[in-house]
Amino acid sequence: MQNGLESVTTDEIAAASGVSTRTFFNYYPNKEAAAIGHPPDFSDSDKDALRTGTAPLADDIKWLLDRQVETLAKDEAILRMVGRILKCNEKARGILDGALSDQREDLTEVFLSRVNNRQTAAALAQTATSAIGGAIFLWEHEDNITLSAALDRVWQGVIDASWLLSGTHEKDQLY
Amino acid sequence: MQNGLESVTTDEIAAASGVSTRTFFNYYPNKEAAAIGHPPDFSDSDKDALRTGTAPLADDIKWLLDRQVETLAKDEAILRMVGRILKCNEKARGILDGALSDQREDLTEVFLSRVNNRQTAAALAQTATSAIGGAIFLWEHEDNITLSAALDRVWQGVIDASWLLSGTHEKDQLY
DNA sequence: TGCAACGATTGCAGACTGTGCAAGGTTTTT
DNA sequence: AAAAACCTTGCACAGTCTGCAATCGTTGCA
Numbered sequence: 001m002q003n004g005l006e007s008v009t010t011d012e013i014a015a016a017s018g019v020s021t022r023t024f025f026n027y028y029p030n031k032e033a034a035a036i037g038h039p040p041d042f043s044d045s046d047k048d049a050l051r052t053g054t055a056p057l058a059d060d061i062k063w064l065l066d067r068q069v070e071t072l073a074k075d076e077a078i079l080r081m082v083g084r085i086l087k088c089n090e091k092a093r094g095i096l097d098g099a100l101s102d103q104r105e106d107l108t109e110v111f112l113s114r115v116n117n118r119q120t121a122a123a124l125a126q127t128a129t130s131a132i133g134g135a136i137f138l139w140e141h142e143d144n145i146t147l148s149a150a151l152d153r154v155w156q157g158v159i160d161a162s163w164l165l166s167g168t169h170e171k172d173q174l175y
Numbered sequence: 176m177q178n179g180l181e182s183v184t185t186d187e188i189a190a191a192s193g194v195s196t197r198t199f200f201n202y203y204p205n206k207e208a209a210a211i212g213h214p215p216d217f218s219d220s221d222k223d224a225l226r227t228g229t230a231p232l233a234d235d236i237k238w239l240l241d242r243q244v245e246t247l248a249k250d251e252a253i254l255r256m257v258g259r260i261l262k263c264n265e266k267a268r269g270i271l272d273g274a275l276s277d278q279r280e281d282l283t284e285v286f287l288s289r290v291n292n293r294q295t296a297a298a299l300a301q302t303a304t305s306a307i308g309g310a311i312f313l314w315e316h317e318d319n320i321t322l323s324a325a326l327d328r329v330w331q332g333v334i335d336a337s338w339l340l341s342g343t344h345e346k347d348q349l350y
Numbered sequence: 351t352g353c354a355a356c357g358a359t360t361g362c363a364g365a366c367t368g369t370g371c372a373a374g375g376t377t378t379t380t
Numbered sequence: 381a382a383a384a385a386c387c388t389t390g391c392a393c394a395g396t397c398t399g400c401a402a403t404c405g406t407t408g409c410a
Contacts, residue, residue: 009394009395009396010395010396010397011395019359019360020359020360020361021360021361021396021397022359022360022361022362022397022398023358023359023360025396025397025398026358026359029397030396030397031396031397056342057339057340057342058339058340058341058342061340089269090266090269090270090272090273091265091266091269092269093268093269093272093273094264094265094266094267094268094269094270094272095265095269097265097268097269097272098265098268115335115336115339117332117335118332119309119313119328119329119331119332119333119335120332120335120336120339121332122309122329122332123302123306123309123329123332123333123335123336123337124336124339124340126301126302126305126309127298127301127302127336127340130301130305131298134294134297134298134301138294153294154294154297154298156294157292157293157294157295157296157297157298158294158298158340159340159341160290160292160294160295160298161290161295161298161299161302161337162298162336162337162338162340162341163337163341164232164233164290164295164299165232165233165236165299165302165333165334165337165341166233166334166337166338166340166341167231167232167233184365184366184367185366185367185368186366194388194389195388195389195390196367196368196389196390197368197369197388197389197390197391198387198388198389200367200368200369201387201388204368205367205368206367206368
């Protein structure tokens with residue numbers, strides 16, 4: 001069972017759900033979308049908090065990510081299953097990618113309340129959303145690490161990278 | 176013709192290519208992969224240049240991206256077509272996403288020659304690859320802008336975002 | 351109560367993607 | 381020339397997903 005999804009037919013899924021195959025496709029556009037579901041959106045209140053926050057931007061973003069990861073951590077089993085599906089199902093990856101793109105656009109608009117340049121906001125949104133993906137990846141591949149701890153590690157990498165890219169102090173390069 | 180790919184069958188593609196449908200699937204794993212092809216890898220020499228570069232990291236990365244975008248710009252027609260396919264074909268998106276993930280991992284190893292922390296390298300690779308995606312997006316949506324100019328705009332956003340995230344000077348936040 | 355409208359569910363036929371297998375043909379090697 | 385390797389093809393088949401039309405239960409209203 002390399003995939004787990006390819007080894008199950010829609011007929012079987014529908015039967016197990018107690019509906020006809022035709023009805024299954026009335027509910028879900030396709031098998032993969034049904035399997036991975038929709039990733040949780042950033043909550044409106046969290047986005048508002050980010051919009052109106054006054055702490056340094058990095059701290060407010062980290063807080064948003066912590067909240068999001070907290071939500072994700074509630075369903076570790078699902079997260080792990082979805083991860084396994086994504087690893088070997090290209091269509092599923094594309095569907096998720098589309099959903100995450102929407103979230104990133106959404107987040108870009110939020111950031112526009114904090115910075116006045118759209119490209120900057122887009123870069124921040126990209127960094128933020130991919131940090132979550134990176135945390136999940138690390139959590140999946142490292143033993144005995146919580147999702148939250150994984151995010152901390154990833155985020156520190158993001159901050160260090162920003163430090164290097166903003167290039168304010170070449171001295172760090174020296175060792 | 177909303178998609179252009181869904182309105183064409185593999186039978187037609189194979190026939191137009193002068194081979195049987197069965198042979199078509201010997202060459203390509205599926206229709207979408209055949210349509211979008213494999214994105215150009217970073218060239219080995221460019222990666223070497225990045226590994227051994229001595230300029231500030233941001234400058235070396237920008238140079239790599241410029242080179243890559245230069246390559247992409249050679250086939251603007253293809254780029255535009257692929258973009259149209261990706262917009263409405265989830266499976267194609269997933270396939271490309273997989274290929275880009277591989278490139279990102281590849282780039283992460285390269286960055287490990289410049290920074291000693293894997294998470295930092297991963298964040299840099301993520302930033303770099305997504306800047307290319309962002310540039311293509313901007314180029315597709317803005318009239319009268321070259322790919323190279325789009326990258327410049329996107330990259331400036333990345334640098335500004337890094338500036339904000341590294342948080343070395345809260346003064347900028349003040350206005 | 352009767353009936354009409356509505357949405358949800360279903361079966362069925364069919365188009366399409368992709369794979370396994372075996373047959374046939376061509377090229378290369380010995 | 382014989383053998384080996386390789387490429388192409390046809391065929392059968394499993395599986396996904398859609399369009400269409402029929403059915404059924406519920407609700408609202410006369």
